[in-house]
Amino acid sequence: MTVNKNILDEIIQGCKAGKSRSQEMLYSMFAGKMLGICARYATDRLEAEDMMQVAFVRMFEKINDYRGEGSFEGWLKRIMVTTSIGFYRKKLRMLPVVASDEAEDNVVGWEMADSRLKVQELLTIIQKLSPGYRIVFNMYAIEGYTHKEIAKELSISEGTSKSQLARARGLLKEQVLRMEDIYNERSTK
Amino acid sequence: MKDQPNKLDQLIKNSFEDFELEPEASSWVQIEEKLDKNANNKKVVYFYKYAAAASILLLLVAGFYFVNNQKSKSELAKSETKIEKNRTEKTKNDLNFIDKKDSIELLKNDLDRLKVRSNSEIKSNTGLNTIATKNSKNIKSTKSHLRNNSDKTNPNLYEPKLIDKDKIQIANKNDSQKINEVIVVKNEKQKELITPKSDRTNEEFITDSSDNVIAKTTPTEPNNSLLGKKTSILNLADAANYVAGRIDKREEKFFSINKNAGQNEGYSYQLDLGLFKIKKSRN
Numbered sequence: 001m002t003v004n005k006n007i008l009d010e011i012i013q014g015c016k017a018g019k020s021r022s023q024e025m026l027y028s029m030f031a032g033k034m035l036g037i038c039a040r041y042a043t044d045r046l047e048a049e050d051m052m053q054v055a056f057v058r059m060f061e062k063i064n065d066y067r068g069e070g071s072f073e074g075w076l077k078r079i080m081v082t083t084s085i086g087f088y089r090k091k092l093r094m095l096p097v098v099a100s101d102e103a104e105d106n107v108v109g110w111e112m113a114d115s116r117l118k119v120q121e122l123l124t125i126i127q128k129l130s131p132g133y134r135i136v137f138n139m140y141a142i143e144g145y146t147h148k149e150i151a152k153e154l155s156i157s158e159g160t161s162k163s164q165l166a167r168a169r170g171l172l173k174e175q176v177l178r179m180e181d182i183y184n185e186r187s188t189k
Numbered sequence: 190m191k192d193q194p195n196k197l198d199q200l201i202k203n204s205f206e207d208f209e210l211e212p213e214a215s216s217w218v219q220i221e222e223k224l225d226k227n228a229n230n231k232k233v234v235y236f237y238k239y240a241a242a243a244s245i246l247l248l249l250v251a252g253f254y255f256v257n258n259q260k261s262k263s264e265l266a267k268s269e270t271k272i273e274k275n276r277t278e279k280t281k282n283d284l285n286f287i288d289k290k291d292s293i294e295l296l297k298n299d300l301d302r303l304k305v306r307s308n309s310e311i312k313s314n315t316g317l318n319t320i321a322t323k324n325s326k327n328i329k330s331t332k333s334h335l336r337n338n339s340d341k342t343n344p345n346l347y348e349p350k351l352i353d354k355d356k357i358q359i360a361n362k363n364d365s366q367k368i369n370e371v372i373v374v375k376n377e378k379q380k381e382l383i384t385p386k387s388d389r390t391n392e393e394f395i396t397d398s399s400d401n402v403i404a405k406t407t408p409t410e411p412n413n414s415l416l417g418k419k420t421s422i423l424n425l426a427d428a429a430n431y432v433a434g435r436i437d438k439r440e441e442k443f444f445s446i447n448k449n450a451g452q453n454e455g456y457s458y459q460l461d462l463g464l465f466k467i468k469k470s471r472n
Binding site for chain 2: 020040123141172173
């Protein structure tokens with residue numbers, strides 16, 4: 001975290017007092033990063049913006065709940081995630097899918113665990129996944145929720161969460177491999 | 190195996206580390222607008238809350254005013270009836286004073302002992318006399334008086350009439366009626382004095398064969414107004430009514446439970462809040 005903690009605390013205090021200036025400062029500090037999170041849960045840029053705005057409004061309204069325990073960024077992230085999920089909660093009709101073993105096997109010879117893919121392209125792939133797969137994969141693989149937490153958050157069973165993740169992985173692997181091929185082809189040319 | 194981080198997961202996670210997107214320039218303005226809107230909504234909610242509270246208060250005040258108005262009216266009416274009551278009691282006392290010595294005492298003392306079964310038995314004065322002679326000294330004087338004056342039309346005649354005992358018992362059996370007072374009257378004139386004709390509708394007279402009033406029965410009022418009357422508390426409804434009566438001195442209580450008349454036996458609850466009256470029947 002690049003922001004000085006004391007400055008952040010001061011800004012948070014200002015937000016608790018309802019100061020508009022502090023709110024704007026807090027927003028400008030985190031907006032970019034939070035939009036990056038929301039984008040993974042949304043289908044497009046517009047929806048991501050919407051999610052982020054609603055989440056910020058919600059955060060400002062209950063900022064008094066933040067007692068300074070744990071990092072503020074973590075707290076804010078959680079609000080972003082739950083708000084983003086909220087956009088789909090009503091539409092979400094997740095059924096347990098038959099998990100393919102293929103998805104679970106890690107034999108794929110990727111030697112790029114530390115490497116990075118082109119994020120914008122990866123984001124597009126993720127956004128094309130169906131909401132159920134997208135949300136479960138995001139929560140588990142990126143945000144680090146456990147299946148138990150996901151199940152509770154989405155009102156589904158742990159089994160459903162697991163099978164959704166497996167299916168998401170299967171689809172993503174396919175896409176990522178294709179992306180890799182294109183990438184490699186480009187670089188070799 | 191599952192504890193080990195999935196390579197794909199790891200790859201994607203790493204890719205998104207420090208990932209940021211530039212928000213729209215208008216984004217902050219939209220957030221501010223939403224915050225303002227929500228604050229206004231809150232204000233609106235508070236306004237409605239206060240408005241609701243104020244209207245309830247207004248209703249209560251209006252109801253209280255209405256109730257007070259009614260209360261003073263009913264108090265006025267009550268005092269009027271009290272005056273009337275006093276007046277009638279006064280005349281009654283006067284009459285009682287006239288009759289007490291000779292007639293009521295006679296009745297009280299001798300009624301039990303005189304076994305008169307029907308009016309026909311006391312038709313003749315001689316029959317009465319024969320029974321009367323057996324009894325106490327009190328009637329001895331009247332007895333001689335009777336012998337001397339056998340003419341009924343004589344206004345000075347003192348002629349004790351005895352109440353038919355069976356009739357009294359019948360009256361007692363009837364719940365709605367009680368013999369309040371037993372007054373022996375000499376003649377029609379006194380009958381008029383005791384009960385002005387306007388009041389007679391509620392009262393019944395026990396008369397003998399010659400249509401002279403020998404006793405007056407007044408039907409007891411149904412136990413509607415509990416105020417100032419001895420009440421017997423038999424069940425919860427009575428208790429509730431008693432409490433209500435203690436608090437509320439008006440004729441129509443703010444709360445009352447009445448037994449339903451008719452075939453549908455049950456209770457009806459009545460809540461009287463001045464402007465509003467709520468009535469519910471339950472079996």
